[in-house]
Amino acid sequence: MSPTSRSAVIDLGSNSVRMMVVETDRGGAWRVIDEERAILRLGDALARRGALAEDLARAQYVFTALVERARQMGAERIAAVGTAALRGARDGAAFSAALGRAAHVQIRILNGVEEAQLGFLGAMHTLDVRDGNLVDVGGASSEISCFQGRSLRTAASAQVGAVTLARGALHGDPPSKDDLEAAKAAADEAIRKAVPDPVQGLPLVALGGSFRSIAKMHRVQSGYAFPSLHNYRMPPEAIAEMLQRVARMGLRQRLLVPGLAAHRAETAPAALTLAQAICEHLQPSEVIVSGTGLREGMLFERILPHGEEIPDDVFRPSVRNLLFQLGEEPDQDLVAWAGQLLGALSNLLAPDAQRLGGAAAALRGIGRRVNFYDRHRHTFTLVTSARIFGLSHREQLVLAAAAAYEGPRRTRDFLLDYGPLTDRQDILLAQRIGLIAAYAEAMARQAPGVRPKISATLEASRIELRIEGLPKPPDIPFDESVRLAGQFGKVYGRKLVARYLEE
Numbered sequence: 001m002s003p004t005s006r007s008a009v010i011d012l013g014s015n016s017v018r019m020m021v022v023e024t025d026r027g028g029a030w031r032v033i034d035e036e037r038a039i040l041r042l043g044d045a046l047a048r049r050g051a052l053a054e055d056l057a058r059a060q061y062v063f064t065a066l067v068e069r070a071r072q073m074g075a076e077r078i079a080a081v082g083t084a085a086l087r088g089a090r091d092g093a094a095f096s097a098a099l100g101r102a103a104h105v106q107i108r109i110l111n112g113v114e115e116a117q118l119g120f121l122g123a124m125h126t127l128d129v130r131d132g133n134l135v136d137v138g139g140a141s142s143e144i145s146c147f148q149g150r151s152l153r154t155a156a157s158a159q160v161g162a163v164t165l166a167r168g169a170l171h172g173d174p175p176s177k178d179d180l181e182a183a184k185a186a187a188d189e190a191i192r193k194a195v196p197d198p199v200q201g202l203p204l205v206a207l208g209g210s211f212r213s214i215a216k217m218h219r220v221q222s223g224y225a226f227p228s229l230h231n232y233r234m235p236p237e238a239i240a241e242m243l244q245r246v247a248r249m250g251l252r253q254r255l256l257v258p259g260l261a262a263h264r265a266e267t268a269p270a271a272l273t274l275a276q277a278i279c280e281h282l283q284p285s286e287v288i289v290s291g292t293g294l295r296e297g298m299l300f301e302r303i304l305p306h307g308e309e310i311p312d313d314v315f316r317p318s319v320r321n322l323l324f325q326l327g328e329e330p331d332q333d334l335v336a337w338a339g340q341l342l343g344a345l346s347n348l349l350a351p352d353a354q355r356l357g358g359a360a361a362a363l364r365g366i367g368r369r370v371n372f373y374d375r376h377r378h379t380f381t382l383v384t385s386a387r388i389f390g391l392s393h394r395e396q397l398v399l400a401a402a403a404a405y406e407g408p409r410r411t412r413d414f415l416l417d418y419g420p421l422t423d424r425q426d427i428l429l430a431q432r433i434g435l436i437a438a439y440a441e442a443m444a445r446q447a448p449g450v451r452p453k454i455s456a457t458l459e460a461s462r463i464e465l466r467i468e469g470l471p472k473p474p475d476i477p478f479d480e481s482v483r484l485a486g487q488f489g490k491v492y493g494r495k496l497v498a499r500y501l502e503e
Contacts, residue, residue: 234286318387327369360434
């Protein structure tokens with residue numbers, strides 16, 4: 001593996017302060033080593049006093065602790081930024097300078113457009129969305145961008161956030177009808193002022209803790225089985241429905257709402273009001289939740305080579321990242337065999353089988369890092385739990401089941417646990433590309449170092465593989481290749497016959 005280095009990024013937000021330590025290699029692969037968060041609510045101070053000086057001791061304690069933790073984790077570089085609370089407070093520059101002196105780290109105060117640009121950069125490196133609007137709801141501001149062809153077209157900052165809206169308009173517990181109307185009017189005014197002429201009807205990519213909290217509540221409510229929030233999709237009308245329900249609750253009731261974190265319960269009515277106002281203004285076709293944003297944008301801008309360039313393909317780099325996270329290198333013989341088999345059998349496969357099949361071959365067997373003898377189950381769990389970018393949750397489940405292939409029944413059982421997220425066609429696709437990856441692995445082990453050329457003749461009842469560059473094996477072959485060859489009849493409905501053509 002290539003040499004690695006560690007860096008840290010720190011985001012001094014209006015609600016929380018977050019630190020992330022990442023390890024990177026020279027090729028641009030990255031993995032999160034550590035992450036920490038503290039709830040400072042600087043936006044509260046901004047809303048109440050317009051200044052932050054009274055919170056300096058608390059902030060200094062937190063910031064220096066995060067910086068020291070990053071250094072202990074081996075971070076050679078530390079980049080820190082401040083957002084709406086620091087740029088909006090009359091003493092924001094002095095406050096950030098004092099924090100920086102205490103920790104020996106310079107803090108860059110972002111303007112609203114810079115904050116929007118970094119959020120866009122972080123999200124577009126991890127989502128396969130070509131055109132849309134993007135919003136990052138923070139504690140004291142909301143950044144709204146529009147992108148087309150994966151390029152940023154406009155970026156603006158609305159001077160309203162979940163914390164400042166809660167402090168400025170919502171006074172009762174639960175909030176009164178008048179309070180909610182006032183909050184809605186304030187949110188509408190700030191959003192329309194920032195984005196007077198929106199491009200409506202596009203997908204809305206939503207960043208930030210407020211939208212993630214909304215998505216968590218919706219996911220629990222809908223019984224959604226997939227574990228990741230990144231790339232979670234929800235209809236915009238669900239936000240209005242959630243607001244009606246949550247706004248009637250007092251704080252003690254909101255603390256019991258499934259999916260709503262305790263530190264978000266106080267500002268949840270304001271966050272939902274703001275989210276609804278944004279959806280009414282932008283009229284999105286759907287809401288796509290991003291688990292990445294500003295901090296990842298800092299990573300791509302400041303740390304990774306060429307990270308400021310928006311990639312067209314986010315899937316392949318994320319597969320490489322997963323291997324990097326696990327300290328794995330793909331078996332190149334296996335990958336070569338799988339590529340040849342996928343090409344030879346392409347007429348029997350769905351259009352998206354090539355990219356999923358190649359990834360399944362690269363990730364096959366990563367579960368041995370946990371337990372070799374139960375590697376298939378652990379492979380499925382690792383791929384399902386990983387941040388695989390550029391795939392829907394359904395596609396990620398198919399990839400996980402294919403990479404973990406042991407037999408058609410086990411593959412079916414893996415996916416049936418996820419109920420409505422997958423159907424029979426998904427199970428068949430996972431079985432077909434999974435069998436190819438497994439058979440490729442068996443043949444690569446049987447003939448190490450051999451990179452054959454494979455073609456196929458497809459008949460109604462059989463598949464004839466022509467394998468050039470590999471001598472015919474003896475009459476006592478390897479058990480695994482024989483076992484898997486026998487499964488082609490079940491999975492493809494055709495018997496597999498192999499012909500070996502020596503060069």
